[in-house]
Amino acid sequence: MAEERGEDGVRRRDFINIAAVGAAGVGGAVTLLPLISQMAPSKDVLAESSTELDISAIEPGQAIKAIFRKQPLFVKRLTEEEISEENAVPLGDLRDPQTLDERTQEGHRDILVTMGVCTHLGCVPLGAAEGEVKGEYGGYFCPCHGSHYDSAGRIRKGPAPTNLEVPEYAFTSDTVIQVG
Structure with missing residues (x-):
């Protein structure tokens, strides 16, 4: 039986x-596409990936609470007196040594943005709202186990091992920050 070959030698x-191989490849790609796309983050997760805050109404010495990724976020406008006090603290006195300049951004040294979650066991510290206990150092106080933070969010006393976390954020204007 002779094989039929075309003019170019292809049977x-x-x-x-x-x-058949091409159809199988296309079928495999069509099958994998929904499996891969379902691994992408959902719209509600993408919506919470960043938070935009208007900080124009925050007066010196005042703080606001917001929500970022389902956790509390503290934004505080420091007074000149608080900035001077925090800059005067020797780094050797701190458990987790960080300067105020390391915790704020250039040009906005009076704005401190921290996560409102105690680094000991995850409780929400007091001190961001008017009339709340601010602890021995005038910043934040965690009522769960007694951690005291200064107004720069640095741990000063108690069981918390590290300072309040400073999330990634950027100023989109002089009065608006985008966290995340």
């Missing part, structure tokens, strides 16, 4: 094999 069977 009919070769064409069927190429067509």
Whole structure:
């Protein structure tokens, strides 16, 4: 039995094999596409990936609470007196040594943005709202186990191992910050 070959030397069977492999490849890609796309974050997760805050109404010495990724966020406008006090603290006196300049951004040294979660066991410290206990150092106080933070969010006393976390944030204007 002689094999039928076309003018270019390709057999009919070769064409069927190429067509079958091509169809299988397209079918595999169509099957994998929904599996891969379902691994992408949902719209509600993407919506919470960043938070934009208008800080124009915060007076010196005042703080606001917001929510970022389902956790409390504290934004505080420091007074000149608080800035001077925090800059005067020797780094050797701190458990987790960080200067105020390391915790704020250039040009906005009076704005402190921290996560409102105690680094000991995850409680929410007091001190961001008017009339709340601010602890021995005038910043934040965690009522769960007695951690005291200064007005720069640095741990000063108690069981918390590290300072309040400073999330990634940027100023989109002089009065608006985007966290995340």
